[in-house]
Amino acid sequence: MDEYERSEHQSGQDVDAALQELMSVSPNTPPDAAGAHLLQAERVYVRWHRDDYYLDGEFALKSLRSCLSGNYVTFEDSRLAEDQREVMRDLKIFEEAPGSGRMTGIRFPAGGTSESEIWFYDMNQLTLESLDIDYTTYLDTLLATGGVAGWQYLFADLDFRNDAFRGIAKDLGEMLSYFRQVFPDRDYEPLLHRLEARQ
Template identity: 30%
Template sequence: MADLTPCEAHWVKIVEELRDNPAIRDARATLSDPGSTLGDAPTAFAELAGRGELDKSLHEHYLRFAELGCQWSAAEPHSVHGEFWLGNISRALPPLDVEWEVFPGGGRPAPPSSSELRVIDDGPYTGTGFFVALRLQPGVPNPELWYCDGSSDLWLLDLDFLGYFEVLGLTKGAFGWQHLFTDAPLTSEEFGGKVRRLRNMLESLPEIFPDHDYEPLRARLAERLR
């Protein structure tokens, strides 16, 4: 494999943590060789932004991989599953053009149009329909991130671009972790299943990956459930 940047080496290590961990079964990893044909970070982010301009701090998370990801399931007694898929940012595309659910009363921000979004993480192997996309807006150098959990809802994330990938690396893409950072009503009966999944994730991951600190995520879930 070509010489890797620190960011690229970090993500290769995350894939290896899943692929080589005896507590993980069925780890289906995708890891292409980083290619020079995809250009450098300034060029890629300029292509993404089009006529706009994105903050240069975003360049810290730039991957030359055409594709990098892993779909995985934990072995018993754990019951946690996940997937992430990251491509080169210059090739990020809008999601399918669907009509997102709009909540009346102004309690939540109106969802953007699909044409403003560029998908930066999704799950092509499991096909659950989840994705995370950044929102391109004129004059907004630090883009919003929006999360679709596979339903017709689109949720604004309380994470910026770099923060998203930091938590993604920690959770390894365990399904539904993003709801720790949405304003979804987790105390409602409707979200009971998602809360059980979050609790299970935060019980299982510290045992599977004991070298990582999950206490901040546990504290965040506790706060969200108050």
């Protein structure tokens, strides 16, 4: 591990309110499992690499309370289409890889009738993708992948045979092969199926 930083929560955190917020963004999460997804810190940052440096990961995870509170910076990318820029302005960022230009946020569609959406922005690929994933599944998968670059694309509707994504697909294949050996008790089959479906 190259870096690990953990900032403490501000005093007076209301756990019940935090659980309600979590259930509002992941209503399908069983209530008895929701507490395990509450971040016990304001922010956690991790950066690591394998000994051969071929595989690495990075993530900075913000507490859901901070994400939803409105105390965040609005990101813009003028290279995106106008409808995508509008989505990006609505995003409340809860996870990013500061060294890579990638970030993920929650969006609540106008009208308040639809469930929250998870969107992934990648400055390097110039993409803003809607992800087929909820907040708690995102956290579980983030930990399972260790923040390897581009794992979020496994939950996006795209084709890895596209030249722009072939390198990412290769790295994700290496990650899944390696992690299945290192963490034999963790089930990586669903991620492997997603990778194969996009190749």
